[in-house]
Amino acid sequence: MQTATPRQADQDVTLTLARYLVQARYEDLPPAVIHEASRGLLNWMGCALGAARHETVQAVLDAQTPFFGPPQAQIAGRAQRADILHAALINGISSHVLDFDDTHYRAVHPSAPVLPAILALAEWKRCSGRELVLAYVLGVEAEIRIALSVFPEHYDRGWHITGTAGVFGAAAAAGKLLGLDETRMAWALGIAATQSAGLREMFGSMCKSLHPGKAAQNGLSAALMAQHGYTSSTRALEARRGFGQVMSSRFDPAVITTGLGDSYELLRNMYKPYACGLVQHAVIDGVLQLRREYDLAPEDIEAVHATVGPLVVELTSKPEPRTGLEGKFSVFHALAAALVFGAAGETQFGTAAVLDPRVVALRRRVTTELDPDMRKLEGRVRITLKDGRQLDRHVPEALGTLARPMSDADLEEKFNGLIGDLLPAGRTARLAQACWDVARLPDAGEVARLSAGAC
């Protein structure tokens, strides 16, 4: 075999990635990566279940149910089953509806496009837990590397990278479960590339969670089509009219191919303790720390002032949110609700909390100040009390970041909180256990089946 020079490798980016995906084995995975896969699966499952009754999920079910094929795969948290393509779509949407799913430390919500695709496929094809874990790890690897090859320019232009890169993750992971050869894996990546889509203009509407849903569905479909001989370019990533150059002003192919197998992006994955965008977490963390330490009640508080980085101002400056969804894009609501309720979970970002008079009153006394030098996950808060005291807190890294990861126990608490009474007594614990034990399951579909709900 000819040894590829760096230049040749750059020219064969798609095929080089495809070759790695085809050759990688479960035995190669470090134990930490396998454990992280369990953590990611548990966190993902909690988020999908927590959204199972959401109006967004109801709307897509109302629209799509008449077209469902055979009941091959479980819809998380619902009684209904669907063909695997629809299950991937709907579970992909529910993964992200609450904006509570995982986040790679640089870009992309990694699990929402990948897990719905392969969990459905694993259930249908009766794959083992080890196969599922390997496919998950590799799908995330492909998705993140492709994302980073165009980040941040691609995102800055207006692409929702969880959708645009996610479709590659779903295709790679599903292609691995299907055992595609190198050419067909490259076709799967190509069929994915030519469906890569999702605009940031959709943030604040139900379409934001459509992006990982379609990424899961289209990526899965891409792998199935490649398996059956549907051809594509094998240079979809690097070609002049391929993904990298058409969809970004900068494309660094070496990010995709360098050091494949030497490290795992899944280890750079983060879980959110709070049910809103990461950029607000540091300041939420700050007010929760002060509330706890000084035992603050809302009526003690005169004003709240937060010093934040540019993304907080850009993304979360809605002064008067009226729905739960809008509340997630209002740092004013987030800080007020955290101080009123002492938490920032899904309930605190529900419409009832957004309309709660105590929250409304307090959020009108929240102000923000831009510090352009502040890092993305950093924040500073000052609470002025009615008695004149000022309480300050600087949070260099919010809980849930790589520097301060949520523990396994934190994650299970979050999972339990999200599921509440959605599942019958005892099943929540069995489902959590199945996620922790996934690599030992003879049939990975068990995880999916345990997620069946009553509604």
Place this chain on the structure above:
Amino acid sequence: MQTATPRQADQDVTLTLARYLVQARYEDLPPAVIHEASRGLLNWMGCALGAARHETVQAVLDAQTPFFGPPQAQIAGRAQRADILHAALINGISSHVLDFDDTHYRAVHPSAPVLPAILALAEWKRCSGRELVLAYVLGVEAEIRIALSVFPEHYDRGWHITGTAGVFGAAAAAGKLLGLDETRMAWALGIAATQSAGLREMFGSMCKSLHPGKAAQNGLSAALMAQHGYTSSTRALEARRGFGQVMSSRFDPAVITTGLGDSYELLRNMYKPYACGLVQHAVIDGVLQLRREYDLAPEDIEAVHATVGPLVVELTSKPEPRTGLEGKFSVFHALAAALVFGAAGETQFGTAAVLDPRVVALRRRVTTELDPDMRKLEGRVRITLKDGRQLDRHVPEALGTLARPMSDADLEEKFNGLIGDLLPAGRTARLAQACWDVARLPDAGEVARLSAGAC
């Protein structure tokens, strides 16, 4: 109601378009537009049926059949029926596989994304022929206006505009058939926008025809989701992070909103008489005219010399094609086959014709000469006969262009040629008649049902 200034209209591009789509009525359509809809339907149906047995269609059927829902809609030329979303996908692919479908005079293959979506929906919902015609006209209007708002920069960047703009056409047309209100129509356009995709890198692979297939399927799905309350931005076209600015370096919103209802882009639609790229049509036309007028036989011909524009040289210079697909990219084959068979339909671009010894012998005596000033659809040919005579023909505009449209009889001859013996005796004529009469059909689904095949 406040009168919108031009500036306000620009700012409300998506809603302005949505309002027009919702308010437009069949009674507003000029008779020429209604007749053009019949012509477009007939031409589209011939192309879809002509590809029904193609390996591309077989591959997608093999991959997708296990996930089909209820048999709501016909797959053109096959025995099989599918749920409407799969029917839209597969008929969208077969529309474009032969590259023989219609072409708007500036950009986009208009019918391939639109008709598969609404024909399936009309069959399922039992819509009338008038409803289908109106939806078709409006879908094409939306699709072409959106395409022209970013053309040619968007295409030059590498987007396959039939896919990227087609999804809007399918959404608009399906939304009209579903009777969406203005807000929901804007959501449908938004859900379409955030799925807009398709890379030119795929040209030459099966993915080229996947683009209108996915556009049809995703646009239909967008309209159904909007109907059921799945929300989107209502500024998907014009917003800073919307379609126009993210996917093109130039976006002219006025092209979308100016003069809606005053003219119809469907009247600027062209049909191909020959089963290959438009750029070769003028010279094919020239040799066919000479063959007919002088009653030429291949053995009379010493040499053929064609004077062509730059695109012919760039796209169709393959000297020794070996397959039908390669033959479409060889002007040498095209002229030889036209002279041997007296036609340039799908059969003349089949692999058998490409390998035919008479064609091979003649194509080696075809030469070309570049004239950089020649327009895209212009050409000149000189045939030198063995008796020494030289026959010249200049074709300023090929048959099938707006200046020299195919007649109704030409279109029906093309339709019959494409269908061959695919349908049972008598049904080809009934199907053609149903296309001509579509505006008078009480149930538009009749057109779809008549397209059922035996394979």
